[in-house]
Amino acid sequence: MKGVIAELVAGLRGFLERVGALARFFGRLLWLTPRGLLQVRLVVEQVYNAGALSLVIIMTCGLFVGMVMGLQGYDLLQRIGSEDALGVGAALALLRELGPVVTALLFAGRAGTALASELGLMRATDQLAAMEIMAVDPMRRVVLPRFLGGVIAMPLLTAVFITISLYGVQLIAVQSFGVDQGQFWSQMRGAVELSDIREGLIKGLAFGIACSLIAVFEGYNALPTAEGVGQATTRTVVISAVVTLILDYILTALML
């Protein structure tokens, strides 16, 4: 019994320690951000890594998510004779929830793991230590551009995802089930407001900050072994997914 309690206390301490370290890490990144933005070339390179390279997976998944929404939504709505409302339902669901959340999960899987394993490998092969010896701050030179690249890329990826998904919904609803095209779009336009789009983009940005932060933090603090790098990658995906969903609840409650 005593052993169990001691273990619990140790686990809690470890958790708190990690949260504290993460907060400190985040503060340091924010402090460096104004100067980091001046390193345009490094940031652009990371926007390419996090954004442009994720584009294909985002677009493919977006299309299929949209097409599934078209199928399911049509099946549900035609029972009450309201298949015209499919456009509204799909657009609001995508803008407010599905778009940012699915994009963030895909982003954590595609870009987050890449960041974490890259930084973890740099740690394991002592590249970060070598930079410190050369009086180059690895936080500023390596970590910060990767973080900023992810933060810039996420809202844009979210917008691309939502747009492609809507195309997918339209493809199924209008092209194959014959929902009236004018009703589909005009009802959507009547019900969607700019605040819905703002909500989606704000969520995209917030998830971008969270997922990028977790990825660079886990990678930077990875144990310098092959196993450590693997663990950092796994943890990045798991923690990113959990944090995204919790954050989503908080943001939704705030913005409704």
Place this chain on the structure above:
Amino acid sequence: MRPSRAIDISTGLFVVLGFAAIAFLVTQITSKEVAVHSDSYRLKAQFENVGGLKPGAPVTMSGVTVGRVEKIIYDMKLFKAVVTLRIDEHYNSIPNDSDASILTSGLLGGQYIGLSPGGSEEVLKNGDRIEFVQDAIVLENLISKYLFSQAEKTPPGAATPAAPPVPAARE
């Protein structure tokens, strides 16, 4: 390392695509305009109440879509809503005594305009006005009318009866 020009180009492409998507969402999903096809002519109709009719809603005859609602404005002189319809050129022989009514598709569906042909020899041309119209049905008005008619039937002095269950709106 890839050559940096290729990175610049694909990053640029990604950023442009992202902003294009945002622009699409902001303008196309929220704006009120609907693409109109080329071969069509316009008709006008004046309604006391258009209910939930929106631009882009279909105009049908016997259930077949023959056109779209182009725009809806409120005329300050007539104190009526003026609805402009765009009808496909194929359907160019609609009698000029046809009537237009605002109907609802399904239980929760959107509203649309139904045209029923009249018996006149003359047909509606571009810019003509449809004389005979029927407004959108406002459920509240229907209910209050029903309640008032019930109240009038009650003999004076009798206790006010409990409101009877409201029947479904029927034409």
